Amino acid sequence: ARFIFGLCALIFALEHEIFAVADDAGSNVGGPEECRTDLTSVLPPPYSNISQSKLICMTVWNTFVLRHYQSEDGTLTIMLSAVYTTGWVGIGFSKDGLMVGSSAMVGWFNKKGQPKIMQYYLQGTVASKVKPGKGELPLTGVPAAVGLHSSRIYVAFQLKLSKPLARQPVILAFGIKYPKHHRLTH
Template sequence: MAMVSRLLVLSLFIMLVSLERDGKLAQRKGIVMAIEEDGKALCSSVNLAEFLPPPYGGLENMVCQPVWNSFLLRYSQTKDNVVTIILSTVYTSGWVGMGFSRDGKMINSSCMVGWITPGGQGKIKQYYVEGLTPSKIKPEKGELPLTSIPPIVYLQGATIYVAFQLKYPNRLKNQPILLAFATKYPHHHHLTVHDDKTTKLFDFSSGSFIS
């Protein structure tokens, strides 16, 4: 009888955890559907300078492009090949990330990942993907040529902004980018399994996708 009771309690706990996760995903999907209807309008209606510090809040010649679901990619590229990137998407919990890959695959890619802790603190780190399991995604490692400008993450309403700056030896052109999110928070800076992901081939010289 005691064994049955323990199994019942365990089953209820698993069900509640599943419902909580599904609820967060449903909440996120509802917001995503609303934002997807007019993604381009958000590019012009949001004044980044009101809440993001320089250089992120005052990009010159900024390109803004809806890239996937509610993800918006804002960036500028100078003649000195400095690329300033601001990735935004709807946020309820967990983490969001953008990766750079040589061949479009996750393995051997370098990613910038941001999240807001339950206590309201922003966290952003570079990760290197050595394999497809969470233990193989290494924090504080990666090959992205970050500048001395600190990367930041900021939550404005229901939108999270992940911003960072890169310096390349040559102009950034055709680049496979990885986009992903999870509703579960990282555990001691180790990423949880993503809920969804995609890969896009993006031309940073023209601000468009490559079919």
């Protein structure tokens, strides 16, 4: 059986304008209300220190809400949230809009309730080709973070970009099983 990691590939503008991409039913689940959630008790600094007025926040797919902020020095802060019970949630970045060859950040809480986050390289579409601890994302020295608030998981990290990002193909994914030895399953 093929392991389908990428459930949804979207191209969205990382510009200073707000828009929303609705799901197939045309709703905006988690949109404006979720965007007003105070993150100070959910995520550590610097993620919780960014002013809500600077963050671009939008529903991007199903229950996935993306917050992002790009500073003048090229640091891109990403905060992804989604409804969560068990398993993992991830966001991948593609150079060409395809899953293969992309890098992703995946977050989860293990069975003991400990937060985990790891970069993965998507070398192929089968589980054995999804490589934990690998990837090409230019992470900053700021530790990535995972938080849980109400029924939502929050995955946050920063990228150091050499030039401002205008458009970026993104892969959103989730699995209902806990990663085993950092291996993702669906």
